[in-house]
Amino acid sequence: xxxxxxxxxxxxxxxxxxxxxxQSVQAHAPAAAPPSGQEPxxxxxxxxxxxxxxxxxxxTWSHDIAPVLYKNxxxxxxxxxxxxxxxxxYADARRRAPQILDATQSRFMPPWLPEPGYGDxxxxxxxxxxxxxxxxxxxxxxxxxxxxxSAPHAPHYDATWQLGKPDLVLETAQxxxxxxxxxxxxxxxxxxxxxxxxxxxxALEILPTPAGVVHHANLLIDRTGSLRGHHPADWxxxxxxxxxxxxxxxxxxxxxxxxxxKPDTRALVEPDGMPWRLDPGNDLVLNIHMKPSGKQxxxxxxxxxxFTPDPPTHLPMLLQxxxxxxxxxxxxxxxxxxxxSLTLPVDVEALGVYPHAHYLGRDMQGWAILPGGExxxxxxIKDWDINRQSVYSYREPLLLPAGTVxxxxxxxxxxxxxxxxxxxxxxxxxxxxxxDDEMSHLWLQVLPVNTAPNPPDPRLLLEEAWMRxxxxxxxxxxxxxxxxxxxxxxxxxxxxxxxxxxxxxKLEPNSARTLTALGAALEGAGQLDKAENRxxxxxxxxxxxxxxxxxxxxxxxxxxLRRNDFPTAENESRALLSTxxxxxxxxxALGAALLGEGKIEDATHEFHRALELDAKTFAALYNLxxxxxxxxxxxxxxxxLEAAVSGLPASPDAxxxxxxxxxxxxxxxxxxxxxxxxxxxxxxxxxxHFSLSQVLDAQGQSEEAFAELKQALQLDxxxxxxxxxxxxxxxxxxxxxxxxxxxxxxxxxxxDHAQARANLARLPAAQH
Amino acid sequence: xxxxxxxxxxxxxxxxxxxxxxxxxxxxxxxxxxAVFGTDPHGHPISxxxxxxxxxxxxxxxxxxxxxxxxxxxxxxxxxxxxxxNPPGTGDVRFWWVYPNPGDTAQVVAGHNRDYAITADTIxxxxxxxxxxxxxxxxxxxxxxxxxxxxxxxxxxxxxxDRYISLGQERPHAEHHELEAAIVAALAxxxxxxxxxxxxxxSIVFLQK
Numbered sequence: 001x002x003x004x005x006x007x008x009x010x011x012x013x014x015x016x017x018x019x020x021x022x023q024s025v026q027a028h029a030p031a032a033a034p035p036s037g038q039e040p041x042x043x044x045x046x047x048x049x050x051x052x053x054x055x056x057x058x059x060t061w062s063h064d065i066a067p068v069l070y071k072n073x074x075x076x077x078x079x080x081x082x083x084x085x086x087x088x089x090y091a092d093a094r095r096r097a098p099q100i101l102d103a104t105q106s107r108f109m110p111p112w113l114p115e116p117g118y119g120d121x122x123x124x125x126x127x128x129x130x131x132x133x134x135x136x137x138x139x140x141x142x143x144x145x146x147x148x149x150s151a152p153h154a155p156h157y158d159a160t161w162q163l164g165k166p167d168l169v170l171e172t173a174q175x176x177x178x179x180x181x182x183x184x185x186x187x188x189x190x191x192x193x194x195x196x197x198x199x200x201x202x203a204l205e206i207l208p209t210p211a212g213v214v215h216h217a218n219l220l221i222d223r224t225g226s227l228r229g230h231h232p233a234d235w236x237x238x239x240x241x242x243x244x245x246x247x248x249x250x251x252x253x254x255x256x257x258x259x260x261x262k263p264d265t266r267a268l269v270e271p272d273g274m275p276w277r278l279d280p281g282n283d284l285v286l287n288i289h290m291k292p293s294g295k296q297x298x299x300x301x302x303x304x305x306x307f308t309p310d311p312p313t314h315l316p317m318l319l320q321x322x323x324x325x326x327x328x329x330x331x332x333x334x335x336x337x338x339x340x341s342l343t344l345p346v347d348v349e350a351l352g353v354y355p356h357a358h359y360l361g362r363d364m365q366g367w368a369i370l371p372g373g374e375x376x377x378x379x380x381i382k383d384w385d386i387n388r389q390s391v392y393s394y395r396e397p398l399l400l401p402a403g404t405v406x407x408x409x410x411x412x413x414x415x416x417x418x419x420x421x422x423x424x425x426x427x428x429x430x431x432x433x434x435x436d437d438e439m440s441h442l443w444l445q446v447l448p449v450n451t452a453p454n455p456p457d458p459r460l461l462l463e464e465a466w467m468r469x470x471x472x473x474x475x476x477x478x479x480x481x482x483x484x485x486x487x488x489x490x491x492x493x494x495x496x497x498x499x500x501x502x503x504x505x506k507l508e509p510n511s512a513r514t515l516t517a518l519g520a521a522l523e524g525a526g527q528l529d530k531a532e533n534r535x536x537x538x539x540x541x542x543x544x545x546x547x548x549x550x551x552x553x554x555x556x557x558x559x560x561l562r563r564n565d566f567p568t569a570e571n572e573s574r575a576l577l578s579t580x581x582x583x584x585x586x587x588x589a590l591g592a593a594l595l596g597e598g599k600i601e602d603a604t605h606e607f608h609r610a611l612e613l614d615a616k617t618f619a620a621l622y623n624l625x626x627x628x629x630x631x632x633x634x635x636x637x638x639x640x641l642e643a644a645v646s647g648l649p650a651s652p653d654a655x656x657x658x659x660x661x662x663x664x665x666x667x668x669x670x671x672x673x674x675x676x677x678x679x680x681x682x683x684x685x686x687x688x689h690f691s692l693s694q695v696l697d698a699q700g701q702s703e704e705a706f707a708e709l710k711q712a713l714q715l716d717x718x719x720x721x722x723x724x725x726x727x728x729x730x731x732x733x734x735x736x737x738x739x740x741x742x743x744x745x746x747x748x749x750x751x752d753h754a755q756a757r758a759n760l761a762r763l764p765a766a767q768h
Numbered sequence: 769x770x771x772x773x774x775x776x777x778x779x780x781x782x783x784x785x786x787x788x789x790x791x792x793x794x795x796x797x798x799x800x801x802x803a804v805f806g807t808d809p810h811g812h813p814i815s816x817x818x819x820x821x822x823x824x825x826x827x828x829x830x831x832x833x834x835x836x837x838x839x840x841x842x843x844x845x846x847x848x849x850x851x852x853x854n855p856p857g858t859g860d861v862r863f864w865w866v867y868p869n870p871g872d873t874a875q876v877v878a879g880h881n882r883d884y885a886i887t888a889d890t891i892x893x894x895x896x897x898x899x900x901x902x903x904x905x906x907x908x909x910x911x912x913x914x915x916x917x918x919x920x921x922x923x924x925x926x927x928x929x930d931r932y933i934s935l936g937q938e939r940p941h942a943e944h945h946e947l948e949a950a951i952v953a954a955l956a957x958x959x960x961x962x963x964x965x966x967x968x969x970x971s972i973v974f975l976q977k
Contacts, residue, residue, distance in 0.1 A: 084835035095871075098971040099935065108936035180884075181842030183940050212835075294838035295884040359940065385936070419933050422940045436940075 059138040060146020061090045068131045069093060070155050072110050075264045078157045082211045082263030088154050090145050097143045104132050110264075111388035118365075118380035119353065122395045125264070161205055162267045166304035168193070170284060173236040178213060178290050178297040185292070186435065187238040188220075190228050191284040191303060197616075200275035203306040204268050206261045208288065213297050215289040215387060219259035221276070222283040223249040229546070245479070246285075247513075252490045253277065254459055256316045258354055258445055260391040271351075273313040274447075278305070316351060316447040317459045319466055321366070321408040323440045324431035325473045329360060331426035334415035336360075338440050340473075342406045345465045346458040348446035349397035353379045356441040358386060359420040360429060363411040366442045371403035378406070378444065386420075397447065408442040456491040463487040478507050482514065485521065494524035512542040516552040523559055532559055550580035557589045566596030584614035592619060600627070618648045622657065629661045637661035645674075652682035656691065663695060671695050686716035693725065705729065720750035727759055736763055806866075806893040809878040814891050818915045822862040824954050825913040825920060826947070828928075829866050829904045832880035834970035837908040840928055841884045844908075847948055848888045860955055868893040868904070869973045896975055906969040912950050912960070924950040926963035934968055 059065060069077075069087050076083035077092075086092045093100065103109035104127055112125035138144070170191040178185060208214040222228070226247035228235045248254075257276050259268060270276065278284075286301055323338035330336070355364045366378035379392060400406075414426050422436040423429075429438050448458035467484035470477055485500035501518035508514060519534035535556040542549025553576040560569035573590035580586065591606030604627070607620040625640030641658040648654060659674035672695050678688045689712035696705035706729050713722045727742035740763055746756035805814040817825050828844050830837045844863070851861040865888055867877050877892060893899060902911030902925050912924035929942035946963050953960045 085833055095973055096970070102935050106935065108934075181839075292839065292842075293835070294841040387936075387938075419937055419939050424943050 058141035058144055059134050060144045061093055061138070062146035062148050062151035064134055064146075065093060065138050066090075066151050066154075068134060070152060072125070072127055072131070074155060074157075078155075080211060081157060082214075084212055090148070090151075094143045094145075097139045100135060101139045104135050111262075111390070113381045113383070113385060113388055113390070114392055115380045115382055118377040119392065120395045121392045123265075123393070161207075161304050163203055163205060163269070163304070163306055166205070167199075167307045168195070168305045170303045170305070172238075172286070172301050174238075175298045175300045176238050178299050179292055180294055180296045181292050183292075184215070184435070185290045187240060187288055187290065188227065189238045189286045189288065189301060190222075190235050191286060192225070192228065193278060193280070193282060193284060195278060195280045195282075198277060198279045199305075199307045200309070200311055201278050201305050202270055202275040202308040204259065205266050205304040206268075206286070206301060207266070207304070208299065208301040210297060210299070211263075213290050213293050213299060214263070214301070215291055216263075216389060217261040217286055217288040217301075219261065219303065220246070220285040220287055221255070221259075221278070222246045222285050223251075223253070223279070225281055225283045227285055228283055252457070252460065252463075252486065254463060255318045256445070258318070258352055258391040258443070260354065262390055271314075273310075274316060275308050275310070275312050277311070314447055315457075315459060316445050317462055319406075319444045319446055319462060321406055321442040321444070323408070323410065323473075324438075327412075327429070327431040327438050327440055329412050329414040329429045329438065331423075331428055332415055334413045334417065336412040336414060337409065338412075339407065339409045340440075340442075340469075341408075342466065342469045344400055344402055344404045344406065344446075345461040346448050347399070347401050347450040348458075348462070349399055349449050350378065350394060350444055350446055351397055352391055352393040352445040354389075354391045354441075354443040354445075355379055355381055355384075356389060356439055356443065357384055357410060357412070358435060358438050359422050360412040360414050360418060360438055361386070361410060361440070362413045362418070364442070365407075365409045366444075367407050368398075368400050369405045369407065371401055376400075378442075399449070400446070406442075406444065408440070410440045410442075412438065412440075460487050460490045464491070476507060478504055481507070482517070485517065489517070489521050489524060492524070494521045497521040498525060510541040512538045512548040512552065515541060516555060519552065519559075520555055523555070523562075528559065528563060532556065535559065544579075547580055550576065553580060554586060554589070557586075557593070561589065561592050561596065564596060566593050569593035570597065582613065584610040584617040584620070587613060588617050588619040588623070592623060595623060595627075603627075616643070616647045618644055618651070618654075621647065622651070622654055625654075625661065626657050629657060629664060632664070634661050634664035638665060650681065652678040652685060652688065655681065656685075656688055659691060659695070668695055668699050672699065684715055686712045686719065686722075688712075689715065690719070690722055690725075697729070702729065702733070706733075718749055720746040720753050720756065722746075723749065724753060724756040724759065727756065731759070731763060737766070739763060740766065805898060806891045806895070807874070809874050809881065809890055809892065811874055817862065817864065817913075817920065819862055822860065823915050824861045824951060825915060826861060826863045826951065827866050827898060827902055827904075827911045827913075828863065829868060829899070829902070829907045829909045829911075829972065831867065831869050831907040831970055831972075832872050832876050833869075834907045836932060836969040838884065840908045841886060843928060843942075845886070845888070847951070850948075851951065861951060863888050865890040866893050866898050866904075867891070868896050868899045868907075870894065870975065871973070896972070899972055899974075904972060906967050906971055908969050909967040910947050912947070912954055914954055923954050923960040924962065927965060927967040930964060932968035933965060 073083075073087045075081070077085060077087040079086045079088070085096060087096060087100075107127070110125040110127055114121060116126060170193060172189045172191060176187055176189060204219065206217055206219065208217070224247045227239060231239055257270065257274075261268065284303060286303065288299075288301070290299060319342065321340040321342055323340040326338045350368075353366060355366065357364065361384040364379070364381040364384055366380075368376045368378060370376060376398060378398075414421065414429055416424055416426055429436070431438055431440070446462070448462070451458050464484060464487040467480045467487060470480040471484060474480065481500050481504040485497040485504065488494075488500065489497040498518055498521040501514055501521055504514050505511065505518065515534050515538035519531045519538060522528075522534060523531035535552045538552035539549045539556070542552065553572060557569050557572035557576055560566070560572055570590065570593035573586060573593050576586045577590065587606050587610035591603045591610060594606060595603035604624065607624045610617045610620040611624075621640050621644035625637050625644055628634075628637035628640060638658070638661045641654060641661050644651070644654045645658050655674045655678035659671040659678065662668070662671035662674060672692070675688060675692045675695060678685070679692060682688060689708045693705040693708035693712060696702075696708060709722065709726050709729065713719065713726065716722065723742050723746035727739040727746065730736075730739035730742060740760065743756045743760040743763075746753050747760070750756075805817060807813050830841075844865075848863045851863070852859065865881075865886060867890070872880075872892065874892060877890060880886070881890060891898065898904075902909075902922065904911060904925065908928060909926060910924070910928055911922055913920040913922050915921075924947070926946075928947045930944045930946065931939050931942040933939070944964060946961065950960045
């Protein structure tokens with residue numbers, strides 16, 4: 001059986017992904033002028049006098065109108081709701097009848113921007129023509145009440161949580177003071193989470209207080225707390241800005257969900273199998289768009305989270321088309337068009353779309369051309385209004401096979417006639433982060449389907465295609481270079497990744513994070529000296545004041561372990577623990593170094609400390625388990641290694657070690673099952689096949705044992721034990737000469753192999 | 769009686785009873801104690817709109833439950849301050865917040881004024897006599913009157929500025945501060961510029977007959 005391996009089996013810690021989180025946040029939106037020949041609608045109409053006798057056929061509130069309002073309006077328009085007034089009662093409806101008429105006939109309300117027929121969406125808010133006509137006839141008839149007894153029951157709106165008691169409620173650290181007057185306000189409120197272990201979020205609700213001043217909100221996940229880290233002194237009061245750049249951390253887990261909130265969709269429930277992950281240390285960032293109400297408001301928000309124990313089985317991803325590089329909109333131009341396209345490298349289903357621009361956007365089209373040439377509309381908005389922006393989910397997932405080309409085409413109006421133009425007279429407008437800059441974004445949530453059974457993760461291919469597209473538009477975009485390199489690294493294309501990191505370093509020469517990532521790519525490519533050099537450069541470039549050098553220190557310690565340079569690994573681990581926040585993986589790296597140096601007791605201590613910090617630390621579980629197995633404590637070994645296997649099922653070594661522990665406990669069928677998994681994960685590992693042959697032989701499956709042994713010896717022909725075992729199998733099968741040759745081979749490799757010598761002596765003499 | 773039309777500014781006498789929403793021009797004897805312009809939020813009758821020395825009277829029609837009207841509170845407060853006099857009520861311009869809707873009772877209005885920090889003079893107009901006087905239709909809407917002897921001469925009514933073009937059509941900020949320009953012109957004795965678009969907001973709840 002395999003010797004204890006001190007090397008911690010951690011995946012390479014490549015600094016993975018700097019995700020642009022654009023979910024921008026805006027203010028108003030342009031709305032087109034009323035069609036010519038039609039009066040601009042004002043609210044100055046008055047109700048006809050109530051004395052007007054409704055004709056027999058007139059609609060009444062009780063019979064006709066209440067159902068329409070309850071279905072379409074009162075979700076927001078109820079007491080305490082997000083709408084500015086209630087429409088629950090007859091008196092309410094009559095009071096607001098002129099506005100109801102204006103707002104519905106102009107389609108200002110209910111808010112719904114997509115043009116019907118261009119994308120088949122769920123939860124369509126657009127009012128039907130019949131309902132609009134009904135409302136008009138009712139108001140024209142004097143808004144009669146009808147027989148109250150026949151009216152439907154008013155819906156009940158709970159002021160607290162729609163989905164029941166939340167599993168966790170996060171609250172803004174400090175109230176935000178919204179001034180009484182002025183333009184719209186965009187703010188990022190940071191909500192740290194108190195979790196001690198990873199949870200999966202299947203639903204969330206956002207409850208801003210007071211209702212009504214928050215127009216919409218995006219919830220962003222800051223995987224590394226980077227936003228808070230950049231604003232250590234004042235993050236509690238919220239951070240201004242619309243587009244945030246966050247550090248996505250070291251794990252490829254691209255943003256996957258639209259966590260978009262608007263007043264009529266308080267609860268956001270994810271489809272089955274698609275919860276999103278929330279780790280300890282992740283911050284939620286509530287990016288909110290507020291409208292001053294006329295009085296100073298104290299704004300707070302609560303976010304309710306609902307967990308599921310099951311990790312996601314489906315991993316969607318957000319893709320973005322944009323033409324921000326082309327936004328250079330001349331003043332006075334009322335018809336400035338930009339386009340972008342992106343070819344899909346894998347089959348996906350589109351689940352939802354989020355079109356976004358600022359004040360000058362007017363017409364926004366998204367569509368897909370399938371490989372056969374068929375055109376499928378993703379969305380068409382003819383009269384963009386940032387105030388009514390939304391995410392739109394497709395009623396049925398939209399299959400887009402590999403080779404499909406996604407397109408976006410946006411038209412901007414920078415003339416003085418655009419009422420939303422923030423500049424009069426108009427000025428040249430480019431892409432940017434402020435509300436009076438522009439954006440041209442089309443976000444699409446896609447779920448890879450028909451996925452090939454083996455890696456790479458299709459999301460890496462999507463990320464690669466997306467970043468290549470961005471680089472084609474802006475070759476010096478640092479984020480794209482970095483993310484493309486990370487996507488290639490994730491696919492094992494380390495040399496290409498390293499070249500891109502080098503390119504990025506020319507733009508940002510002393511970036512500790514890029515130097516670290518470059519080191520990891522070089523390490524992946526087998527250039528260990530160079531890798532070490534880059535890690536050391538990263539440590540030198542990092543500011544001592546923050547943790548930017550910690551990843552490099554960690555990777556350097558891991559690299560030393562990998563090279564079996566245990567004294568260096570110990571030194572680097574100790575440096576890591578003294579300069580960076582203590583974490584379980586750093587502790588177990590030190591444990592692995594000590595183990596390599598033969599300091600078993602010290603190593604055991606460090607592994608236990610690591611498990612105190614995080615009971616699921618793989619390297620600690622694995623190494624402690626392996627040590628227990630070697631010390632002949634199979635029960636303890638089984639417990640530890642089962643935990644290791646369940647934490648990292650992709651590790652063949654953990655399965656193999658667990659098989660050893662099972663075998664020691666006499667559980668041969670369990671051992672066999674683990675070895676078969678290990679062989680599937682690492683088919684060219686000779687040791688696994690040696691072990692398989694032993695267990696199979698012990699179970700009397702000689703033929704299979706023989707086949708496994710031959711395969712093992714093909715992979716590792718210099719293994720004396722293997723040849724000796726082969727000889728024994730052959731001798732038992734009566735193949736004496738073949739057995740003799742096998743024993744002699746073992747002795748040729750290892751002349752003092754006592755067992756082979758004894759076995760050879762026991763064979764009948766050769767027949768000549 | 770003074771005939772009023774949309775094209776001819778109305779004339780009316782100060783401090784005289786309103787009868788059935790029409791303005792009576794009468795003798796001194798008719799114009800005295802009884803409250804004719806509604807009451808303040810404490811129930812005290814308002815019998816005169818123009819104080820001593822006032823040359824311009826501005827009525828701001830408001831509603832406690834109208835979001836657009838509420839969003840204009842800071843703007844009206846700004847203008848009130850800009851044309852403020854010391855002591856209050858003695859300056860060239862007299863501002864009044866007018867609450868014409870039946871639901872805006874004294875208690876509701878007092879609470880609303882407290883919430884929005886409205887300290888200016890306030891009238892409850894439950895009979896909507898001022899609505900008819902000014903031909904107001906929505907909140908927010910304003911009317912500007914020149915004080916000419918014992919008469920009020922309406923020189924402007926409509927929107928405050930051009931921020932709202934229609935429901936759902938809103939500029940990031942106003943480009944033309946039309947009410948402010950109207951007050952300045954009225955004080956200067958110049959022709960008063962008229963609003964460039966209709967008022968946008970919530971219909972005034974008209975009394976049922």
